[in-house]
Amino acid sequence: MITILVVLSAGILFGLLIVGKPKWHLFNNHLLNWAIYLLLFLLGISVGTNREVIQNIGKIGYEAIAISIISIAGSVLLSAILFKFLFKQDEK
Amino acid sequence: MRSSLIIFGFFVAGVLAGLSGKLPTGYDFDKFGNYALFLLMFLAGVSIGSDKNSWKVLSTYNYKIIWVPVTIIVGTLAGSALVTLVIPTLTLRESLAVGAGFGYYSLSSAFITQLHSHSLGVVALLSNIFREVATLLATPILVKYFGNLAGIASGGATAMDTTLPVISKYSGKSYAIIAVFSGIVLTILVPFLVTLILTFKG
CATH class of the missing domain: 1.20.5 (Single alpha-helices involved in coiled-coils or other helix-helix interfaces)
Structure with a gap:
């Protein structure tokens, strides 16, 4: 849990550095979307290969x-x- | 709505890939997922930190507005707790963790999958997508019978983006500002609350 909160806080601090830089925001939003797609795709794979969930x-x-x-x-x-x-x- | 379809599409594609049984063996997809989660956490942090509104809304509006997300958190978690009476197979912790997604299905399902289990991750995904869809459909009725905050409450974290248009239409423009504020607060809290609920030793 600590690791996750540290990573999140590091992100917020980094975010403060790019306040008012729209190009960075756009780039970050793209990355964020693809990270979500990737995670949901991986979640799908876990579900598809997990008999317990399918059943x-x-x-x-x-x-x-x-x-x-x-x-x-x-x-x-x-x-x-x-x-x-x-x-x-x-x-x- | 379009983005939820894309996200759900990726999930379905993953399910089909998993079911096909043709995936290369020998990869630890869970471990991969763990790294992807850290990446997502960091990027989510950047988007919170770099958004001027995240900080501005906190200082601009008067004290009353803070009660809106507080009420939504208490109401949602109380509701989630009640679910365990109807469905005894769900533990309190599991039910609260799913409820604490407040409609933010992508982040909450990813978190719950990594911190708890795949099956609860899928519950979180479906439950929070359903919260968004239900809000889009029911806001006109909810506002009529329960007042102008009802759509904002139902929408939870989605009140700042996907369900904002329908809230703004039925509760009025001045409530759109409250919706954005409440949605931002809940969105920021999702990763913290879900992590706390699932890892708190008690």
């Missing part, structure tokens, strides 16, 4: 949908309370 895809899909729906519900309900007490008064 349990129904259960995995079910868990995924349950987590997203209940998480959305939790955050939306709390945001409704926040809206009522702090934000609604600002509206005309």
Whole structure:
């Protein structure tokens, strides 16, 4: 975990050096996209060669949908309370 | 939306490549994935650090706005915790880690795959893609019944980019600024929260 946070922090510090340099931002965004593609492709390979995942895809899909729906519900309900007490008064 | 299709396409291509059984043997793809994760972490850091908005939004708006991402984090994690009551096979830690993606499926699934397991990585990928899609579809209804913050809450980290247009349309332009702020805060927190949840000894 420490390694990951150090790498992330190093990235943020390096990012501070290129604030206001659009060409670098564009380049970094390209690299970031391809790093994501690469990781998802590798994740796909792991999944495709992993019998356990393939055999349990129904259960995995079910868990995924349950987590997203209940998480959305939790955050939306709390945001409704926040809206009522702090934000609604600002509206005309 | 287009970029999510591309990302999902790469994932499907990987699955098909894996299923074909024609991949060269002898490579440790997991180890490879680990290095790719470090690269991704670094690049994600650079994009956070170099974005003026990441820092500006923190100082420009009044204190009220900070409650928006806080509320979304608490609501999301409370919801994820409740899921373990419905699905007892999921541990609290697993469910929280998936929820803490806040819709940022690419980064969170990559992290969870490396830090936990492939199957939970796939849960995270599908769950967080679904969060984005559900937000795109349901924001008009959510805003109508739960107020102008509902789309921002549902969108989570995606409220700063992919779901911003629909939020801006149904909650109004002034809420677009709040959406970007909240989305940026959640996006920055995803790698930290997921790592903390999965590695915290307790």
